[in-house]
Amino acid sequence: MRFLALALTVLPILTAAPPAVPKNLRVDGFVPYYWQEAEGKLWLEVGRWGQDFLYYTSLPAGIGSNDIGLDRGQLGGSFVARWERSGNKVLLVAANTDYRADSRDPAERQAVKDSFAESVIWGFEAAVQDDGRVLVDATAFFLRDAHGIGETLQAQKQGSYHLDSSRSAFYLARTKNFPKNTEVEATITFTGGPAGRFLRSVTPTGGAVTVRMHHSFVELPDLTFQKREFDPRSGFFDMTYVDYATPVSEPVARHFTPRHRLEKKDPTAAVSEAVKPIVYYLDPGAPEPIRGALLEGARWWSQAFEAAGYRNAFRVEMLPEGADPMDVRYNVIQWVHRSTRGWSYGSSVSDPRTGEILKGHVTLGSLRVRQDFLIAESLLAPYATAGTDPRMLEMSLARLRQLAAHEVGHTLGLGHNYIASAHDRASVMDYPHPWVTLKNGQPDLSDAYAKGIGEWDKVAITWGYSQFNPGTDEKKALNGIIDAARQRGLTFLTDQDARPAGSAHPETHLWDSGANAVDELNRWMGVRAAALARFGENNIRTGAPLALLEDVLVPLYLSHRYQVEAAVKSVAGLRYSYTLRGDGQTPTQIVAAAEQRRALEAVLATIQPEVLTLPEAVIKLIPPRPAGFDRTRELFRHRTGLTFDPVAAAESAADMTIDLVVNPQRAARLVEYHARDAALPGLAEVLDRLFAVTWKVPEKPGLAGEVQHAVQYVALRNVMNLAVDDEASGQVRAVTLLEIRKLKNWLRARPGSANAAFGLSEIAAFEKDPKQMKLPKAPEPPPGMPIGMAALSCDWE
Template sequence: MPRLRTLLAACLFALTCSLSLAGQNTIAEKTSAMKHLDGLFPLDWDAKSGKLYLEIGSFSKDFLLLDSLPYGVGSNDLGLDRGQLGRSHVVHFYRSGPHVLLIEKNLAYRSSSSEPEEQLDVQQSFAQSVLWGFKVEAEDNGKVLVDATDFFLHDSHGVAERLVQARQGAYKLDPTRSTIAMEATKNFPLNTEVDSILTFTADGPMRGKLVASVTPDPHAVTVHEHTSLIQLPDDGYQPRAFDPRAGYFDIQYRDYSAPLGAPMDVHLITRHWLQKKDPGAALSEPVKPIIYYVDRGAPEPIRSALVEGASWWNQAFEAAGFKNAFQVKVLPEGADPMDIRYNMIQWVHRSTRGWSYGDSVIDPRTGEIIKGQVTLGSLRARQDYLIAEALLSPYQKGKPISSAMKELVLARIRQLAAHETGHTLGLAHNFAASSIAAGTSVMDYPHPWITLDSNGRPDLSHAYTTGIGAWDKVAIQYGYSQFPTGTDTHKALDAILSKALSSGLYFITDEDSRPLGSANPYSHLWDNGHDPAVELDRLLTVRTAALKHFGEDAIQPGEPMAQLEDTLVPLYLLHRYQTEAAAKELGGLDYRYALRGDNQMVTKPVSAADQQRALAAVLRTLSPDVLTLPASLLQMLPPRPPGYPRTQESFQGHTGLTFDPEGAVESAADLTNNLLFNPDRAARLVEEKQQDTSLPGLEDVIEATLKATWYAPRLAGLEGETQLTVEDSVLRHLLSLAAAPGASPEAKAVAAAESSKLANWLKGRTNIVNAPPLLHAHWSAALEQINAFKQAPAKFATPSELEAPPGQPIGEDDF
């Protein structure tokens, strides 16, 4: 009887399931009137209902899910660019009765064991994520049809969240103004591509102006979001170990089957898969080359420059043993840039200039790069042209316009294409390269190399180097070299890096270079030269020569004279990044990503002589002769006319509609003082002085700064005005350091003591009977400020500043 009851129950369950699907058509019947797109996951489009159905034939095979943004918002500040890639997910479908779940695997925790039980233990120990749920609409022959419309119309890219993060107000997806874009929805054997038009409406008051600047109606922001379902590679790819000295991005996971004594955390580099046709040959054609395609929308001569610059990488692949392995072509007419088969170099427009970057679609299981995606901001070319105009003042009456500006732009575009393509090959920034030698790596940020000709005018003919660098070849050799069978790969890879290190090539990247208080004296952004202080002095000389000739010839005839203000910005702040490089020598610590036994230098403080030379160079950037603009130039800078308002590219000021020369001085001084009074640098100066009394301490740096500013002899006229502005900036930053929550107690104590010394000096000045009224007021206000600090230090923790324009080449950050 029990068996009979069990059998009857099973029959009833089967009957129930059958009845539950009663009335359902087969897939063929359900979709007979729909538009069918065959491919990796067949799609069926019901134009009448606006529904898109997805056919699922396997419930166990992993695939890659990726979101992207084929149509962006157009504001660099919002960070929602055309062609932007989202995060990759390794997922699979799971069915239970009428329900289908889309489940993302947790690849952060794995087991390398071949034992299923060990793998299951790890899988069951950590959570997975169900990304979506579907209902079965039809089925036959083991396949099911689900309505995937809502899935493809949800905000997978997080546009609404990003608008909130950018303080633009709360936006929500409006389903009535969103739909599948079938003209851009395509299917291929290895990938299914679905494009959707999504509209986000303001939910409550709008708080930001960024959206309003780039949309016809800021209450409705409409973009395209793209969903890719991609077949994962299954081609025998062999992951390659990450080495912190090699200059690659990595993926990481924890292996719970690692033997005791072995690291649990596994690091693998990201790279394309490249194989030789003849593995035994020193130089061989590849089985399949890496091909990148340039956006057809990039205009000439930009497009050709992009092809040329990106093609430089073939030099590095030849050094790694491959012939014609890296190729660059213009995208074929009609090809879709979102197709996973095309590595893309896209030319992207924004309302304001901003970042370019290289991103990749990566197999999270192995680090294999499936597709490279380069995004190049088109306004970068315009900014480079503006820099050249500022330096050359080329629009002289009766003389032809110099071709040097256009040549500079194209040279920079070639280098930029190579740089961002390098990221999509797996390479990180190497910000130490420019300190080793010019042209060492395209993965550094290059500042234009500007010299003076025989007439004392700027010369841009050698602004940027050409071709791939020595470090780039080393990095590609590490990541892509194919070794003969039987080779000890670990030893072979270590030999590549050891040879590079012995020749003076090494790698230092973002984390050690970007922070204002970072310590490495040879790893900087937008700098030149092995000795940053010497180069800063040289660049200030070039800047002085260029300012001497700067005037109305810097803008074209017919342009409003007020436009000179914008052209002035990149010239006036020409030294900002080299100043940052020199400042890193103060309290600087030279170091490498050394491994035990690799015989590298590990750490070495910057010598006292180098620090003193750097301090002198940095303090020069606060001197009135550097920062004061001549009266003859100020007479050329009228208020802005209608239609030409100030922008984020303009200097801020305190004088209303008129150009404020002291606003420019204040911005430049604040840039320098942020470096001199940085809490991290201050703490190192204190500690390194205790370790070696020959090195300058924090009190030495502060006293030298006060001697060069507050304690310096008084000047008259515009230079005297500059002195007052610079001194105000110095005091604000000194008091900020003394109150900074993150500063070390010792650094705060030294800064407070130096402010007290300054207060005592000011007391003596305020007693001078015949002091000029403005100077007396300046001294008195400073003394009151120090006294107010003593009463409530916390109020001074953040110095008030005029925000500097982004400067050249694009500002504080880049990719």
């Protein structure tokens, strides 16, 4: 009571608070606090000096624009922190956990600590001190821009905004205390401007932006959690720190794997109940039938944990009423709304000392189900009769199940496995393109997405979460899991191998399908052709403006874009794996010459006029947009003003393909591989073939001819860009310049062709000053990934 008496001299009037805050002076918990309602202040009672705990921030109420990126539920930075005191100063210090000494010698640990900077997050002034405890006014600490909102808005060119303390206050409904965690939330307002268009579209007034920020103080778990050494073949993420206590004979960087704590009740049993199951909670804001799909998909992971030797170790339930999604005690799956299309993602709060995952936090974009619905509309032309074709919703919900499983997988510690699609959809951690076949000449979506967890996912969870009997050689056992999987054709390759436009592995890509990317591209072009042949009024609802046909046309017309990206990787392609010395894998293998040439032909076939020219019947159906239905970035760019432009659409599609063919990294590999083996195609052969199928073919009549001209210009300009690309090697540029000169000589032999004359003028301007020539770009295509998106309110830039 002595401390309380002293507190009362500082806080003379402590009035009753809303129900979330108990009606007494002191709110006990991990970090006790006092709420002074009359002043709108919150005081912290600090007393655990020098003891590490976890401090992290989050954004429980966001801005609602994917382009800005400040989404509801977004996790901020997390730190191992401690309280330090000097006189009347109280410091909140963030430790530098990237550099350590895993040693029992305190002097050795101190040497590392003093060698690298720490960060004092905030400095407080002690108002009351008694028995080792200190009372500090933490109001300014909590009512600050802890999430970097102002910096983010400025970086995204949305205006200059600063925190307005007069419009910021504590959000008491989510300010609570518990024995092992303290949760404080605040309503924070930023004022300024001028507001950028993304911000204007999601705020009542661009002059004021109000969000909520959350602060969490969390007791760190004990250090009995056993770190598992990272293996790049395992499918898990990597956590790394530098350990200066390692012997000189060993690497100083330590790699380990983030995982939840999961232990068997009976460690000796092949299958056992868990001491404490992993439980995830679904946001009740997700409506049915979406809710049921998300629950089902997330629960697929129980299959993987059963394969790893656990019974009832993974559950998904509805979030209890009144529970705070930001509370570290809850692994949550949030249903998050944005004004435009955007990614879903899985994040986590982890103990950086050990990699133990303390909280999984999944963000699922609510437009996903509508986006897949749009893909289904484009493929099925489903509105020939009244009512809604149930196949569209079935496909959309099937994708949501897979999406829920995918994002939960990230929060279990798993990375993307982009080679899984080549192994019969072996992992939900791939990005799946819908599997569509033709049935009686019409698209069939009955098997669009996989059902259940993948075989690779079982392997990964078994590797990451298996608990071995005492005395087991753990490293040998873990290697055995990966070796057995490889013998079944199950391997792992991730983002760095799939995302770059010039990446090389022929089986590792986003949104592709099939065991062989070239075969699948050829097959998919048949599906695309069949769907385009049926495209018309039946692709939109009765009563909808006909101009909306363009919205549905875009994902169908460009539906081959992902498979093209996959197939082109066989050109100067290289198969490889995450090989460890002694594991028996083949490190590298260049794709065979015949397969490279087959891939090139398949890719170049997609830019032929007969593929890119839309039927006259479709073009006639698409009028300019009516009032109330503005154009968005999800539509084709037009060179014809308000009217639909089928030539610009073809130009955009061709540019996507040709840009991949002449990628400077691919071009460099073509030069290298041909030098190593003359039987392999070289850069000259590829460029010759590109010009052969675009320029050196008979001119087509009508609209197909205009599409042909557009594709020719795209080919020439992309090759010119390669010739002056600063990232291209000298030999790449030399070969490319020679190919341009050869084309010039060919064009000179056609003096009567207007198209040849234009090509020659472009080459002449290029040769005069390649660096200064402004090479016009093809119209930018609508954004691709995440696939099939529909924007609601985003105007053109």
